[in-house]
Amino acid sequence: MVALHQRVPAGAVKGPGARIQINELSHAFDLDGQALPVLTGIDLDIKPGEFVAFLGPSGCGKSTLLRLVAGLELPLEGRILVDGEPVERPDPSRIVVFQDPTLYPWRTVWKNVSLGLEARGLLKERRSTVDDAIRLVGLEGFGNAYPRQLSGGMAQRAALARALVNDPSILILDEPLGKLDSLTRISMQTEIVDLWEKRGFTTLLVTHDIEEALFLAQRIIILSDRPAGIITEIINDRPYPRRRGDPYLAELRHQAFEKLGMDATW
Amino acid sequence: MSSSDILARNVPDHKVSLFAKVSSGKPSIRSREVLAKPGEASWLRHPVWVAAAVLVWIALAVISLGVPDQPVGFGDAIYGRQTSIGFAVWALALALLAVASVFSSALRTRSLGWWPWLTVLGIFFISWELSTAKFVLLPVPFFAPPSALVEVYADDWPRLGDSLVNSLRLLAFGFGFGAAWGFVTGVSIGWSRSLGYWVHPILRFLGPIPSTALLPMAFFFFPTSFSAAVFLIALATWFPVTVLTWSGVAGVDKAYYDVARTLGADERFLIFKVAIPAALPHVFVGLFMGLGASFSVLVAAEMMGVKSGLGWYLQWAQGWAAYSNMYGALIVMAIIFSGLITLLFAVRDRLLAWQKGVVKW
Numbered sequence: 001m002v003a004l005h006q007r008v009p010a011g012a013v014k015g016p017g018a019r020i021q022i023n024e025l026s027h028a029f030d031l032d033g034q035a036l037p038v039l040t041g042i043d044l045d046i047k048p049g050e051f052v053a054f055l056g057p058s059g060c061g062k063s064t065l066l067r068l069v070a071g072l073e074l075p076l077e078g079r080i081l082v083d084g085e086p087v088e089r090p091d092p093s094r095i096v097v098f099q100d101p102t103l104y105p106w107r108t109v110w111k112n113v114s115l116g117l118e119a120r121g122l123l124k125e126r127r128s129t130v131d132d133a134i135r136l137v138g139l140e141g142f143g144n145a146y147p148r149q150l151s152g153g154m155a156q157r158a159a160l161a162r163a164l165v166n167d168p169s170i171l172i173l174d175e176p177l178g179k180l181d182s183l184t185r186i187s188m189q190t191e192i193v194d195l196w197e198k199r200g201f202t203t204l205l206v207t208h209d210i211e212e213a214l215f216l217a218q219r220i221i222i223l224s225d226r227p228a229g230i231i232t233e234i235i236n237d238r239p240y241p242r243r244r245g246d247p248y249l250a251e252l253r254h255q256a257f258e259k260l261g262m263d264a265t266w
Numbered sequence: 267m268s269s270s271d272i273l274a275r276n277v278p279d280h281k282v283s284l285f286a287k288v289s290s291g292k293p294s295i296r297s298r299e300v301l302a303k304p305g306e307a308s309w310l311r312h313p314v315w316v317a318a319a320v321l322v323w324i325a326l327a328v329i330s331l332g333v334p335d336q337p338v339g340f341g342d343a344i345y346g347r348q349t350s351i352g353f354a355v356w357a358l359a360l361a362l363l364a365v366a367s368v369f370s371s372a373l374r375t376r377s378l379g380w381w382p383w384l385t386v387l388g389i390f391f392i393s394w395e396l397s398t399a400k401f402v403l404l405p406v407p408f409f410a411p412p413s414a415l416v417e418v419y420a421d422d423w424p425r426l427g428d429s430l431v432n433s434l435r436l437l438a439f440g441f442g443f444g445a446a447w448g449f450v451t452g453v454s455i456g457w458s459r460s461l462g463y464w465v466h467p468i469l470r471f472l473g474p475i476p477s478t479a480l481l482p483m484a485f486f487f488f489p490t491s492f493s494a495a496v497f498l499i500a501l502a503t504w505f506p507v508t509v510l511t512w513s514g515v516a517g518v519d520k521a522y523y524d525v526a527r528t529l530g531a532d533e534r535f536l537i538f539k540v541a542i543p544a545a546l547p548h549v550f551v552g553l554f555m556g557l558g559a560s561f562s563v564l565v566a567a568e569m570m571g572v573k574s575g576l577g578w579y580l581q582w583a584q585g586w587a588a589y590s591n592m593y594g595a596l597i598v599m600a601i602i603f604s605g606l607i608t609l610l611f612a613v614r615d616r617l618l619a620w621q622k623g624v625v626k627w
Binding site for chain 1: 519543621
């Protein structure tokens with residue numbers, strides 16, 4: 001498939017990414033009959049092809065926000081529009097990569113990656129995209145391996161390939177690197193930026209790691225404690241590829257600490 | 267470029283050693299060997315066992331051929347001579363195997379685990395032969411010499427074979443229906459809450475009744491004793507298969523469904539490609555339990571009403587005080603039932619090759 005190899009320059013208007021508009025979004029969990037508010041009054045406009053990261057205290061509702069965008073849950077109030085259409089159900093154009101790779105242990109890597117195509121009955125005509133995606137994430141030669149035989153980083157790569165094969169317009173990353181060791185995490189951060197630049201999908205990333213958010217995203221949304229609302233956002237217009245030692249990123253990092261109320265530790 | 271080059275270049279965090287197994291084909295068998303070795307006591311693999319086993323079996327052949335049988339009842343055992351020759355042939359075969367394994371290392375590693383058991387088995391046969399045929403130390407009609415078993419298999423094999431075929435036929439129908447219905451019921455109530463509402467009370471009320479308790483009623487209601495037995499075996503299989511399949515389907519990680527739903531899966535896909543494969547390990551536990559239950563109902567049904575089969579044969583042999591026939595049938599039963607369980611585990615190992623650390627039967 002052409003799109004896999006097409007290189008779209010960063011910052012340019014990217015074709016395949018979708019626009020996301022979130023208006024007055026509020027959500028609550030039902031906890032034994034009691035409503036537990038998790039999100040309140042979220043307003044956000046995300047440009048097609050933008051890379052946005054969400055930072056906030058743990059348990060604040062970041063993941064819930066992503067599940068709502070994915071259509072895995074429906075919001076109680078407000079709405080989410082993707083390219084003008086309201087989100088009502090999950091759709092293969094919006095793929096989530098979770099913190100756990102959640103590969104199916106009974107399927108080989110190849111069969112896991114081809115899951116989306118198989119589910120939609122497209123596998124026959126698009127078999128080669130599966131091989132392409134596996135190659136793209138560096139798992140060539142592991143098609144016949146079972147998930148239990150993979151290391152954590154490889155499993156997460158396979159999960160990424162499973163998402164990419166569907167040519168999503170939105171990639172939703174819910175702390176995908178959270179459980180990996182730091183070296184693997186650093187190398188996969190670079191790979192994610194590469195993939196995003198090549199494919200041009202809109203990317204939403206939830207992370208606990210300020211440095212990761214600054215290294216990857218163009219915009220960082222800082223959320224408050226539960227029920228989560230937007231405190232502020234940090235724009236990061238540094239061009240890619242970024243450098244970890246960049247003093248400008250260090251300055252942004254200081255700002256982020258301030259805004260998260262952790263300035264004392266700086 | 268070799269495959270390991272690809273690994274090294276593209277995947278910095280991989281573990282090559284784990285993958286040696288994958289590329290060479292049969293991961294399950296290899297891992298079994300690797301797992302088995304460290305735990306094995308080294309004294310069991312000592313070559314002295316080879317000599318011990320061969321000597322014990324030669325001793326049995328010598329005793330059997332050399333010591334005259336004690337006369338019991340009206341005359342000599344019909345197959346006494348043939349049995350003794352059989353022991354001698356077997357002892358010779360073991361001796362040849364022992365010699366061959368000196369020269370062939372493949373044969374040596376393969377047979378290494380057999381010798382301790384062969385030794386013990388030989389000692390058992392010696393004590394059996396001595397305490398029955400040679401010195402008649404055990405009460406006579408209840409304990410038969412080895413030659414009496416040979417007699418059973420040589421003279422009564424048509425009846426025994428016929429019983430076996432009938433038992434297997436009954437078991438196939440009963441277990442087949444029970445397993446299929448158990449699987450369907452389990453998946454349905456695991457998936458649909460409203461179906462579960464109706465089926466769950468029935469399952470709780472009827473399931474725990476031992477099928478054997480329903481035997482008299484079933485023979486009364488069903489047109490033939492065969493169909494009654496099929497029903498009861500099916501019921502005994504159905505219960506554990508249903509419960510385990512149900513708990514398997516209900517226990518599937520919800521994240522698996524989330525993944526499939528975002529990838530565009532419909533409900534059919536969720537059931538057949540997510541819920542069922544994920545529940546399969548539980549299903550096999552249910553099938554294993556169901557198979558055990560089906561054996562016991564099979565034998566009970568054949569003892570109580572069905573006019574053929576191994577259970578019937580046992581009953582018949584006891585009625586004629588033909589105790590060696592009873593032992594003969596029990597041995598056949600042990601071999602066949604154990605074989606069926608082995609078959610089930612083999613199917614499971616094939617289907618669940620992706621699992622690690624499964625119990626080997």
